[in-house]
Amino acid sequence: xxxxxxxxxxxxxxxxxxxxxxxxxxxxxxxxxxxxxxxxxxxxxxxxxxxxxxxxxxxxxxxxxxxxxxxxxxxxxxxxxxxxxxxxxxxxxxxxxxxxxxxxxxxxxxxxxxxxxxxxxxxxxxxxxxxxxxxxxxxxxxxxxxxxxxxxxxxxxxxxxxxxxxxxxxxxxxxxxxxxxxxxxxxxxxxxxxxxxxxxxxxxxxxxxxxxxxxxxxxxxxxxxxxxxxxxxxxxxxxxxxxxxxxxxxxxxxxxxxxxxxxxxxxxxxxxxxxxxxxxxxxxxxxxxxxxxxxxxxxxxxxxxxxxxxxxxxxxxxxxxxxxxxxxxxxxxxxxxxxxxxxxxxxxxxxxxxxxxxxxxxxxxxxxxxxxxxxxxxxxxxxxxxxxxxxxxxxxxxxxxxxxxxxxxxxxxxxxxxxxxxxxxxxxxxxxxxxxxxxxxxxxxx
Ligand code: PNW
Numbered sequence: 001x002x003x004x005x006x007x008x009x010x011x012x013x014x015x016x017x018x019x020x021x022x023x024x025x026x027x028x029x030x031x032x033x034x035x036x037x038x039x040x041x042x043x044x045x046x047x048x049x050x051x052x053x054x055x056x057x058x059x060x061x062x063x064x065x066x067x068x069x070x071x072x073x074x075x076x077x078x079x080x081x082x083x084x085x086x087x088x089x090x091x092x093x094x095x096x097x098x099x100x101x102x103x104x105x106x107x108x109x110x111x112x113x114x115x116x117x118x119x120x121x122x123x124x125x126x127x128x129x130x131x132x133x134x135x136x137x138x139x140x141x142x143x144x145x146x147x148x149x150x151x152x153x154x155x156x157x158x159x160x161x162x163x164x165x166x167x168x169x170x171x172x173x174x175x176x177x178x179x180x181x182x183x184x185x186x187x188x189x190x191x192x193x194x195x196x197x198x199x200x201x202x203x204x205x206x207x208x209x210x211x212x213x214x215x216x217x218x219x220x221x222x223x224x225x226x227x228x229x230x231x232x233x234x235x236x237x238x239x240x241x242x243x244x245x246x247x248x249x250x251x252x253x254x255x256x257x258x259x260x261x262x263x264x265x266x267x268x269x270x271x272x273x274x275x276x277x278x279x280x281x282x283x284x285x286x287x288x289x290x291x292x293x294x295x296x297x298x299x300x301x302x303x304x305x306x307x308x309x310x311x312x313x314x315x316x317x318x319x320x321x322x323x324x325x326x327x328x329x330x331x332x333x334x335x336x337x338x339x340x341x342x343x344x345x346x347x348x349x350x351x352x353x354x355x356x357x358x359x360x361x362x363x364x365x366x367x368x369x370x371x372x373x374x375x376x377x378x379x380x381x382x383x384x385x386x387x388x389x390x391x392x393x394x395x396x397x398x399x400x401x402x403x404x405x406x407x408x409x410x411x412x413x414x415x416x417x418x419x420x421x422x423x424x425x426x427x428x429x430x431x432x433x434x435x436x437x438x439x440x441x442x443x444x445x446x
Contacts, residue, residue, distance in 0.1 A: 045407025
């Protein structure tokens with residue numbers, strides 16, 4: 001059972017859907033520049049036009065309304081609003097987001113606004129990006145502008161999306177823009193600046209908005225899962241172990257919410273010669289209203305000869321089109337581990353599935369596997385909701401879109417897009433999601 005104020009929503013991100021990369025005085029971001037670089041993105045795709053949401057947002061809001069969507073999570077393209085990243089505000093950027101927010105208001109849809117979903121202003125990147133000691137202040141200024149301009153409309157601000165990805169994939173392994181492969185000590189510095197930026201932004205938004213908005217982040221969360229009830233504690237411990245990489249949630253949310261880095265991260269930082277003044281932790285420590293989780297699956301773990309191991313999933317375990325396993329109990333154990341550690345209401349800011357699908361000869365997308373995925377994952381989530389507070393679920397994504405390094409080849413949407421005509425078509429799963437919303441989740445048991 002989901003609580004009676006549960007929010008059923010859908011999520012998107014600016015670079016993945018907007019297009020309009022060169023409209024008006026918009027500044028470039030690292031993805032605009034990166035995706036122009038051959039060889040990095042599947043078959044040379046780019047988000048230059050994308051779903052053309054920049055021009056078609058009214059239609060997209062109309063479709064959301066038709067589906068009964070209650071919350072819409074989208075992100076602001078920093079360089080569309082502030083072309084140089086700091087300083088002058090673009091009139092066109094401001095107009096675009098205010099029109100979108102007005103449209104959502106008319107449709108009765110709550111806006112959940114992500115400030116940073118990876119499209120970092122190129123002008124700031126050229127000054128060192130997150131490695132520059134001023135970068136936390138740049139982010140604070142931007143957050144302040146968004147709060148001043150948009151807070152009359154906004155119910156929730158999500159400061160950042162998935163530091164695990166834009167630091168781990170963007171600054172360490174080089175798979176995502178800005179395609180850097182920095183030494184660990186430098187990535188730690190960038191991560192620390194991101195955390196300082198979040199701490200400053202949280203305080204800035206509170207100062208401007210008081211309690212009129214709720215604040216959180218969205219974390220990429222891939223929990224370790226047990227095979228049996230006997231392995232639950234092992235899975236919990238493994239979920240919060242960093243293993244000298246940037247992928248865990250507690251690397252970021254222990255500092256933000258508990259006021260200190262995890263022990264194993266501190267040891268790793270020391271080993272790499274990365275240090276910071278202790279007073280930074282006071283800036284970083286924040287008061288969030290909810291804990292946003294993006295979960296697609298998790299990895300099963302067990303112990304062999306006293307050591308934690310990740311056995312290869314059996315070939316019978318279903319895989320999605322991104323090859324991720326279908327492990328619905330990620331939505332049961334995952335939120336329980338987070339609740340026990342942080343005691344904050346949980347919101348699923350993303351969950352969804354990519355399928356290899358296409359319009360059939362009758363012009364329909366009969367994505368029964370997506371419906372099955374929703375049932376399986378939401379059944380586990382409803383089980384967790386009996387034990388811990390879960391306040392919302394945002395399906396990723398409203399619409400097929402630019403899936404980063406995979407270009408348009410991976411389709412997560414409830415809505416299909418013809419990338420030549422930009423025509424939208426509701427998939428079968430969209431109608432199923434509509435019924436889920438109408439019944440506050442009861443539809444998943446049918
Ligand atoms: C999230 N992983 O990314 C992002 O927030 C979205 O922008 C994206 O489209 C969506 O999930 C689907 O991929 C992730 O491999 C990308 O661990 C990769 C991973 C996790 C999340």
